[in-house]
Amino acid sequence: MTIHDVAARAGVSVSTVSKVLNDRYGVATSTVDRVRAVIAELGYESSLVARSLRNHRTNxxxxxxxxxxxxxxxxxxxxxxxxxxxxxxxxxxxxxxxxxxxxxxxxxxxxxxxxxxxxxxxxxxxxxxxxxxxxxxxxxxxxxxxxxxxxxxDNFRGAQLAVEHLLGLGHRRIGLLRRPPRDLESGPQREEGYRSALQAAGITPDPDLVRAGGYDDSASEDAARQLLTLPDRPTAIFAANDVSAITTIDVAMALGLRVPGDLSVIGFDNVPESAMTEPGLTTIEQPxxxxxxxxxxxxxxxxxxxxxxxxxxxxPTRLVVRGSCAAPPAEPRRVAVEHSAAR
The missing domain is CATH 3.40.50.2300 (Response regulator)
Known part of the structure; x- marks a missing residue:
């Protein structure tokens, strides 16, 4: 359907239809009403490209x-x-x-x-x-x-809240799945918040407990598996986005670890999927x-x-507590290397 079809049906010129479409002066009210009625009847819609060429705007x-x-x-x-x-x-x-x-x-x-x-x-x-x-x-x-x-x-404060929550539960070996890509401001801010909270508690951050996660399952799965198969694995993991956190829960359970009995997991974002995991994911909400x-x-x-x-x-960010975090076990369960290799 073209502007010519509208003009023919309404019995007016193409330029009159154009004036109506662009709300210009010089067209009688009765004619405006008739042209608009034809536009609605025919379902005419001007193209975005044509509109931009005429008005230098597309809205x-x-x-x-x-x-x-x-x-x-x-x-x-x-x-x-x-x-x-x-x-x-x-x-x-x-x-x-x-x-x-x-x-x-x-x-x-x-x-x-x-x-x-x-x-x-x-x-x-x-x-x-x-x-x-x-x-x-x-x-x-x-x-x-x-x-x-x-x-x-507030990525820095959000990460602090996450780690402070785990520290309050008694965790001391807290892993980090940091957020890629590194060139976003949020990634370094969350990692700095993680380190700041540990240092405030008198804990020196352990570089062996930091891995690069991802927004897809494969990158996060590999990183989580590396952390959970360490000889002295973390008892809790702060994943700097919910996708990585949910994947970490899946990997832990596949390795025979209970969440939160053997491992606590906390995420960042509070996407709707975080409330649908089993257990529900404790996370940091950014609005x-x-x-x-x-x-x-x-x-x-x-x-x-x-x-x-x-x-x-x-x-601002805030802590959302669900069921994926608890106090660390008295004796952390180790993951068998052959069990992890089978995956």
């Missing part, structure tokens, strides 16, 4: 992510809520975590979309600094040293939906040409 905001996983899915819920009533539409663009090289994906995505499909973008966990772009951008969980407006959570909402609100302000009262928004 579309892009949320660009590397993959749709629990973390980004929660952010998108908040973004969808915030877009209502703004006059903008929302498009989500993702590579599904596969295909192109991960490093620098945001440059490729913005090049494809900006100028023709979107007026601005929310970038989720960018791998590089996104500053050199004419399109307005807000970054969620930013790259280290990012110069664009950002939204994140993911609110982070998505704030990012959209900031971007709308930028698109309106207004200055932001705050260019870097940091939201």
């Amino acid at each position: 579309v905001i892009g949320v660009l992510v590397w993959d749709i996983e629990p973390y980004s899915a929660e952010l998108l819920k908040g973004a969808a809520r915030a877009i209502k009533g703004t006059g903008y539409e929302l498009v989500v663009y993702a590579a599904g975590g596969k295909g192109a090289e991960r490093m620098g994906w945001e440059h490729r995505y913005l090049s494809r979309l900006s100028g023709t499909l979107i007026d601005g973008a929310v970038m989720v966990t960018p791998t590089v600094d996104t500053a050199p772009f004419s399109t307005p951008v807000v970054a969620v969980d930013p790259h280290t040293g990012s110069e664009v407006p950002t939204v994140d959570s 993911l939906q609110l982070m998505g909402q704030r990012a959209i609100e900031m971007l709308v302000e930028l698109l309106a040409g207004r200055d932001l009262p705050q260019t870097h928004v940091r939201l």
Whole structure:
């Protein structure tokens, strides 16, 4: 269905239909009503590309992510809520975590979309600094040293809360599955919070108890297995995202360890899946939906040409206690090497 079909059905010129579509003056009210009725009847919708060529705007905001996983899915819920009533539409663009090289994906995505499909973008966990772009951008969980407006959570304090909870239960050998990639600000902040809490308790962090986890099961599984098959394994593990924590519980149980009887596990994010594990995952909540909402609100302000009262928004984190943590056992159960090798 084209603009010519609308004009023919309404008995007006194409330029009149264009004026109605763009809310311009010079068209009688009765004609506006007739054209809009035909548009509704025919289901006509102008293309985003054509709209951008005419107006240099699309009224579309892009949320660009590397993959749709629990973390980004929660952010998108908040973004969808915030877009209502703004006059903008929302498009989500993702590579599904596969295909192109991960490093620098945001440059490729913005090049494809900006100028023709979107007026601005929310970038989720960018791998590089996104500053050199004419399109307005807000970054969620930013790259280290990012110069664009950002939204994140108090990662340092959240990690402290996690480790302090385990220390309070009596744990002293606490492992860390740190969050990749290392170039995001949140990764070093959470690792520093982990080390800070241990040092405040008089415990020197043990580098043997730190492994790099991941957002996919395979990377987290390998890292968790390495920790749990150490001769002097940790009695608790702080996983710096819930995906790694849930995978750690699965690996522990496959190795014959009870959670939380033999091993306590705590995560970070509080995605919905964390409440569905058995036992339920104790975790650090960062307000993911609110982070998505704030990012959209900031971007709308930028698109309106207004200055932001705050260019870097940091939201609080909190401890959510469920069933995956308990006091350490009096005699930690060891994992048989042949049992782990069989996996």
